[in-house]
Amino acid sequence: MSTEDRLAALEARMQEVVDRQAIFDCIKRNSRGNDRFDIDLVASSYHDDAVHELGEKQISGREYGEHANRSHGALFDANLHNVTMHMCEIDGDVAHAESYSLGVFLDKGGETGRMLAGRYIDRLEKRKGEWRIVLRRATVEVAIEGKATLPTGKTLPGSRYLRGSRDRDDPSYARPLTTDSGSRW
Template sequence: MTTEDRLAALEAKMQEVEDRQAIFDCIKRNSRGNDRFDVDLVTSSYHADGIHELGQKEISGREYGEHANTAHGRLFDANLHNVTMHMCEIDGDVAHAESYSLGIFLDQGGETGRILAGRYIDRLEKRDGEWRIALRRATVEIALEGKATLPNGAALPGSGYLRGNRDRTDPSYERPLAAGTGGRW
């Protein structure tokens, strides 16, 4: 194998690694945007003509962030979307990804909560050098609900733990991150 062949193979492998990371970052950006009520972050994970299939509805990617904020804000005091196992097949500028997800939701009032487990089944496309979601189909395969208490039996409100915010005042946006700041439960 010539030096040129080895360099070409290395460049191709590096491009695949970069593409995989960009795809996973896009999927995680969507979840973070949902939890922080950051519409711009959610919207940035979809192409302008992207679609989010939610149940039997199809919502444009441009509208999904606002839709999710309204639904989550009406029903829950907090929500966390966790992306776990992730697989991705890349074919040129099109990728198909399957990402397992856990949505954890604290109901209004903080006494009960629920967990929804499912998958994001995505077709992503690389346009103008950027990977974004062209189509997302979300499954729900397990739904659990129960009391929302800490291991000591106490409720989260009043626990003193740092509380996340559903906007850019969330501690994750703080730069530089400093101790002793942020709201508490």
């Protein structure tokens, strides 16, 4: 194999690695935006013509952040979406991804909570050099609910643990990160 061929193969492999990371970052950006109620961050994970399927309902990807904020805000004091196992197949500027997700939700009042486990099944496209979701189909395959207590037997309210916020006042946005920001349960 010539040096040119080896360099071309290395460049192609490197592009695949870069694309895979950009796809996974897009999927994680969507979850972070949901948890921080950051509509712009959620919207940045979808192309303008994207569709997000929720059960039998289909909504615009651009409208999903606002929809999720309304739903999560009405029912829960906190929510965390965790993207775990992730696979994707890339074919040029189109990718199909399957990402396992765990959604943990603290019910209003903080005494009970629930966990939903499922998958994000996504078709993404790379347009103008940027990977974004074109179609998201979400499954829910496990749902568990119960008391939301710490190992001490106490609920989160009153625990004095750092509490995240659903806006840009959340400590994760602080630069530089210091111990001066954030509220406590």
